[in-house]
Amino acid sequence: MAFLLRGAHAVDPQVDLDSVCDVLIDDGKVAAVGEGLEPPEGCEVIDARGKYLVPGLVDMHVHFRDPGFEYKETIETGARAATHGGFTDVATMPNTDPVTDTGAEIRYQLDHARQAGLCHVRPIGALTAGEKGEQLAEIGDMVMEGACAFSDDGHGVQSAGMMRTCMEYVSQFDRVVSAHCEIETLTTHGVINEGKASTRLGMFGWPALGEELEIYRDIELCRLTGCPLHIAHISTAKGLDLVRKAKAEGLPVTCEVTPHHLFLNEDDITPAYDTNLKMNPPLRTPDDMAALDEGILDGSIDCVVTDHAPHAPHEKDCEWEIAFFGTVGLETSLPLMLTKLVNPGRMSWKRLVEVMAVNPRQILRLAPVRIERGSAADLTLIDPTAEFEVTPDYLVGKSKNSAFMGWHLTGQATDVFVDGRRTLADGVVA
Ligand SMILES: NC(=O)N[C@@H](CC(=O)O)C(=O)O
Ligand SMILES: [Zn+2]
């Protein structure tokens, strides 16, 4: 099937493209980019005037809960949510049951993703067997089967010696270690950021120091081992300063931020105590939020990820202390970035494409996708003016635990193409 997208504003900093043009998709590839293109026989013409066309969006940190917790999300329902959110690629974290720590588990995910037939699913393998932090996982086997990166996300690897071994081992392959930075002896029992929020509410605090110390440790291990390091869901101003310094020294260090840490802080938790605002790491202070905002705009933060963490109603509809950690995010990430940063003119479209498409592909060692002849036709078409409210019905994923429920947002993906197949058509998942 061929498609001619007419009159979209195409943005791709990789080929210095930022103009209104036509794009022809044929045989899974971008077949032509130009003005006044004529549709070949049997080609579907899509009126894309007023919309933006960008290289397909990538979310390099999601939890699809499959296998093991399919009541929260499956690879199929997660892929539907990703597609609805405008993504062509997602990288899935290995804290499944069993943990994704062997080649067979990587193959399971790729097989199920193929059956779903929507976005590309790029499995991240565990660093240690069972994410127990004791023995190396089958890292070589997982590379062979297609693991795009390695992480024990859900925890930090607590032992510095074990983390060193992991990084030495991974450094033999062209892969990055994504580190959930948290020293658990500092965060045990914590349910909310330590400081004003924990004191006022009388709840166990979760200190920023737990993240900052482990970021420091992992940067030094990166220096020692040469293994590329990616800091997952960075949430503190000091942690970001450490990443900035490491980058300035030329170390192979990158980091990501979530929309919830960019657009919410600990003061948003009261008065409602909405447990959808309980996540790991916790919402931090307004000052941390301001530092992350600066970091995503100035290039210190490399990409935006959702940490899409689906949970069932009974795991959230309870007291704050016992609620599970996490919020879904795939279907609100792009709309939030547009509403809060791009539409008000604080972030350029070029920068949006860098943080949501170009940089995550680089970090995951995926082939680049460009809006130029011959590239894979993995593309996202965006209506920056579409207004909607985040409601349970708007979310097509299996779980509805969104920290942004009830928000009014402007801008969303209308169409997605994956290898030239139209997986989202006028806002409807194929
Ligand atoms: N972020 C969360 O609050 N939860 C994640 C775990 C994680 O990303 O560390 C989960 O798997 O539920
Ligand atoms: Zn994590």
Ligand SMILES: [Zn+2]
């Ligand atoms: Zn996570």
